Amino acid sequence: MEKLRCGWCEKDDLYRKYHDEEWGRPVYDDETIFEFLILESFQAGLSWYTILSKRENFRKAFDHFNYKKIAQYSDQKVEELMSNAGIIRNKLKILATITNAQKFMEIQNEFGSFSQYIWEFVDGAPIDNNPKALSEIPATTEISDRISKDLKKRGFKFMxxxxxxxxxxxxxMVNDHLESCFIRK
Known part of the structure; x- marks a missing residue:
């Protein structure tokens, strides 16, 4: 019997694998949270599929999303990234990644971990929106507005x-898997 999934992920196996194994599953480790912060910031103005299909290239280009290394990137490294056809070559986003790595560590120092900081906005537990249709899934919420505002106040870019x-x-942090999706069961 065919698994019922959220309709957005039926494009191909890459999307289905991401949906089935990662999307909407609570992440509490700072390394994975940082990876998604970077990937999402590069996605601004583009499709998630574009980013997902280049994810391994991003991983190699950005030292496996090691924020401690990224925070120290030099102008030479920025130029190297700008010549890497395997990633999105947007200088503002590359520079934002360096800034965001630095700010990420500032939050770690203040809160003990970035996870502690970010999950506090949802009281440490996922919000279950229980949508019946893709049209019920918002692009933003009051909470994402608050987090965005706080991150920007702390110096984050493309957030x-x-x-x-x-x-x-x-x-x-939110579960937007459709009611009909097999993940819910």
Whole structure:
């Protein structure tokens, strides 16, 4: 019997695997949270599929999303990334990644972990929206607005409310799997 999934992921096996194994599952480790923050920030203005299909290239180009290394990137490294056809070559987003790595560590120092900081916005537990149709899934919420505002105040770049909400979905802070999706069962 065919598994019923959220309709957005039926494009191909890459999308289905991401949906089935990652999307909407709670993530509490800072390394994975940072990876999704970076991928989501590069996604701004593009499709998630574009980013997902380049994910391994991003992983190699950005030192496996090691924020401690990224925070130290030099102008030479930025130029190297700008010549890497395997990633999105947007200088503002590359520079934002370096800034975001630095700010990420500042939050870790303040809260003990970035996970502690970000999950506090949802009281430590996923919000279950229980949508019946894709049209019921919002692009932003009051909580993503608050997180975005706080991240920007702390110096983060490319962290608008839509990017933040997508991050919340990816890391399981919200569960937007459709009622009919097999993941719910």
């Amino acid at each position: 608008g409310s839509t990017v933040v909400y997508a991050h919340m979905q990816a890391t399981g």
